[in-house]
Amino acid sequence: MNRILAVAQNTFKEAIRNKVLYALLFFAVALIAASLAVAKLSLGNELRVITDLGLAAVSLFSVVIAVFIGVNLVYKELERKTIYQLLSKPLRRHEFIAGRYLGTVATMALLMAFMILFFVGMILLQNGTVRAALCKALWLSFVEVSVISAVALFFSSFSSPFLSGLFTLLAFATGRLTPQIHQLLDQFEQGIGVSLVRVFVATLPDCHLFTVSGAVVGNQWMSIHGQFVTWRYVAQATAYGLLYSLVVLVLAALIFRRRDLV
């Protein structure tokens, strides 16, 4: 475990000493701040607009940053040949994958905490309060980012950063649109083709489970301003995210296990 933590800590240091990350963080904070200007146009619904835009900004920028870090996790090590220093030590390859993932999740936790602090500050400035629904939504967003980090690392274990980024963003977008894709498939004649598409969609991360504000869950409209999902739902979605990430990481480790480090 100590070896995994050593790799994780190094991944964390690598990320937080990367200047590009701060540029992305700056844009995220700028977008959250810009919601204040947009809110002024909403005629009395300022708090609602700030909350919705801020939540969307935290979620999307976190995913973008997670993809940016994740797709480079293995590739950069191979390109710079720094991996020779690690894997010639008593470090198993699956420990390397686990360490890289944990380091990324720790980095994302810190960055999201920073964005959320800014976001909450904006809400408090507008005399708003932080409700349980918002906490649930932000936690689900973190779970989604953890899943996307695992998917990015999986692609990074055998592909270039460009392709890994493309595949990960496609998986993310498809995952967010899962209900719509199923609705669309219902309109086609059911056959092997449609079944194959359904199976393929089922293998992708079901990201819409993590973005429930403004969506229908269990035939009920959910909103962080009104009725929202229960803690039980949050726990179930978290369990799904953990299990999905674990499976993806195991697959990444299996692929990486026999990879030649040229």
Add this chain to the structure above:
Amino acid sequence: MTIPTGQAHEAAVVAVRNLSKTFVTGFLPYRRIASVLSRFLPSSPLFKRVEAVRGIDLTVAPSEVFGLLGPNGAGKTTTIKMMMGLLFPDEGSISLFGGSVTDPKVMARVGFLPENPSFYDYLTAPEFLDLTARLLGIPRNKRAERIADMLELVKLTHATDRPLRKFSKGMLQRAGLAQALIGDPDLVVLDEPLSGLDPIGRKEVRDIVADLAKQGKTVLFSSHILSDVELLCTRVAIVVNGRIQKIGSLDDLLGQDVEAIEVILDQVPPELETALAQRGDARKQGAKWIVQLPGDDDPAAVLQAAIDVHARILSVQPRRKSLEELFMSQTANGSSAGGPASEDTGASMDHQS
């Protein structure tokens, strides 16, 4: 990746048997897919197969300083990477200390410095060594002391607060050596540790390797710099085109026999100059005359002639075959040399060639 260890190799630190590795390059981006397809379509223009290592056998005994010599692209680095578990052999086997290179307990006894090492350039040297020490399982209370010792050993104590990206090539090489040695390994594997270093840096690395040998550590290193190999190694293997052409101790490979005797004369009077000019084995270089006699010849006659005419005898030097000459002859003949040399035939092959 282990081998059934026979009686002869039970005590071997490194035992490599029939090691082969072919790389497939070409259009397809995924090596493994390309590798499988290229077996079914060997003549396809989509793939190019490069046989990097072809049936290498070698054994390194405890406390040996073993040199892997060869020109660029000979397969030295590929062999070393397979020994470190970074590449997987297509055929053959490797064992370190009688165990597998995938066993963390085995790798905890190994220190490795890759060729042209590249590090996490955002870390400082102490941070980098701390990461290495943690991977090696060095307890927290001993880490600081070990890191300080290593920085002292490689003379980097003045650069502890500088990120590695600001290090010169020589400093990086020294940081690489420090991470290879921090776990006090029994086997130290160094891939081209002397390349790119200035004469002072080379001397420092040489001294560290010599010191490791004195401590009884086993050292395996690859190098192009023959003079350093000659100074440090107890045994060498010459690798050309993925095969070992020669393997054995330097004495075995270079031989004890004197190949030639070189006599250098100065202030040679005209009558002796006339006599020397008629000899096929003498040549004039500036004011001096150099006479190159066969190794089994007696130089007494030449020396007596010089004494008789009061010429000055500057030196009488027996010449043995140098490692450079052996290396050049092996690399020149490497591609047409046929089968690889075995462990026991190094010296006898020398006489045949």
